[in-house]
Amino acid sequence: MQVTNSASPSTRRRGRRPAGADTKAALIxxxxxxxxxxxxxxATVRAIAARAGVDAAMVNHWFGGKEGLFGEAILKLPFNPRELVPVLLDGPRDQLGERIARTFLTVWDERGGGVFAALVRSVAAHEQAQHALRDLFIKHVMTPLVSEVSPDGDHLRATLVASQLIGMGMIRYVSQFEPLASTDIETVVTAVGPTIQRYLTGDIR
Amino acid sequence: MQVTNSASPSTRRRGRRPAGADTKAALIxxxxxxxxxxxxxxATVRAIAARAGVDAAMVNHWFGGKEGLFGEAILKLPFNPRELVPVLLDGPRDQLGERIARTFLTVWDERGGGVFAALVRSVAAHEQAQHALRDLFIKHVMTPLVSEVSPDGDHLRATLVASQLIGMGMIRYVSQFEPLASTDIETVVTAVGPTIQRYLTGDIR
Structure with a gap:
């Protein structure tokens, strides 16, 4: 994300309420x-908003909550998780698993893989980053997806999808096991897409 | 593994060749x-064997190679990877995926999960531990399994299985996303077994 940061922190703390990009920058x-x-x-949303000199409702408005703000300010995720769900749902339902795999691989391949590895190291070393990432992923991506497409709303589905995606990232970007580390995206999508599709909409119990 | 360690290192370095458990302890x-x-x-097998005062062939005999010795001496894996394949193959071929998932979950659940998390942290932080674990896993577990059961010997299969297992371990033991973190083993086996089965023997390309 690009942020502009023209106002000084002291100005903000005196109670000025900047709008738009300034509000986001102040909150970050x-x-x-x-x-x-x-x-x-x-950390509380109230404390963060007070320090930024903005209303606490702005945290929900701009980041969807504390976990979204953590994702952007600290984890520096290369995408906004809240924007993922509508993008993923846009297309045939029986190809949802493939779209999820393709989106995951495209986002992280574009960053060169090292960004994913750095995120894993950070999350493995800091328990609170794990909590934030879990809250973010479950609240903004997996719960909405499972509610929308699964036959039963079974939350186990969300964590099964997470297990396949995180494992794929570990093998491709962190441990770099060949051939998965350098196989082209569409071949991996063909292999892994049906797994994710079944976890979301198939018979799992 | 329990090792006895009665001979002093200096004795070994002078050329005594201890047998059995002593040889293993000296090599470790x-x-x-x-x-x-x-x-x-x-590190070379020759240098390690020379320091232990044993023949280099003992490294292959007791550990299956440098990566096996690293797994036991440094990673302190709670099982011997070379003993896994015959155990996994013992049973109906169409339930192999379930047996792999059950074995993985049973081994790491018994250790309380923290051992898996510690292994991931160590491997994420040390590139050479990644190389060792990759060599160990590919050489002693996945290549023999794929050669034995897959229709085509496609090595992508091995890394796909690895991706699902490592991801399951990450979610269950490291990030502890619920409900997968505390779902009973047989429920997870029912969900994940078919994925592993398909990666090993099904249509993946």
């Missing part, structure tokens, strides 16, 4: 400080 | 030192 700056001081679990 | 002690000094990639 405040969140970086508050998360560092208090950790993800203890 | 020598390997711990040589891997620490030279790293996995640079």
């Amino acid at each position: 700056e405040a969140a970086t400080a508050v998360f560092a001081e208090q950790g993800y679990d203890n | 002690e020598a390997a711990t030192a040589v891997f620490a000094e030279q790293g996995y990639d640079n």
Whole structure:
């Protein structure tokens, strides 16, 4: 994400309420400080908004909640998880598994893989980053997807999909097992898409 | 693994050739030192065997090679990968995926999950541990399994299986996403077994 940061922090703290990009930048700056001081679990949306000099409702408006703000400010995810679901749902339902695999591989291949490996290292080392990523992924991606497409709303489905995606990322970008590490995206999509499709809409119990 | 360690290192270095458990213990002690000094990639079987005062052939005999010695001496895996394949193959071929999932979950659940998380942290932080684990897994588990059961010997199959198993371990033991983190083993086996079965014997391209 590109942010502009023209107003000084002291201006914001005196209560000015910047709009749009300025609000987002102020929240990211405040969140970086508050998360560092208090950790993800203890930090509150109110404390972050107060430090940024904006209304707490702006956190939900711009980031969908504390976990979304953490994802953008600290984990620096290369996409907005809240924007994923409508994109993934746009197309034939029986190809949803393939679209999820293709989107995952395209996003992380474009970043060169090292970004995924860095994220895993950070998350493996910091328990609170794990909580944030779990909240983010479950709340903004998997729960909406399972509610929308599964026959039963079974939450096990969401974590099964997560297991295949994270494992694919580990093998392709972190451990770099060949041939999966350098197989072209569409071949991997053909192999893994049906797994994700079954986890979302098939018979799993 | 339990090892006895009655002979002193200096005795071994003077050329005594201990047998059985003593040889294994001597090799593990020598390997711990040589891997620490030279790293996995640079360490040679010859150097480790020389320091242990045993013949280099003993490394293959007891550990199946450098990667097996690293797995036992450094990664301290709770099982011997070379013993897995015959155990997994013992049973109906169309239930192989289920047996692999059940074995993986049983081994790591018994250790409380923290052992898996510690292994991932160690491997994520040390590139040479990644090489060792990759060599170990591919050489001693996946290549023999794929050769034995797949219709085509396609090595992509091995890394697909690895992706699902590692991802399951990440979600269950490291990130602890619910409900997969605490779902009973047989329910997970029913969900994940068919994925592994298809990766090994089904249509993947």
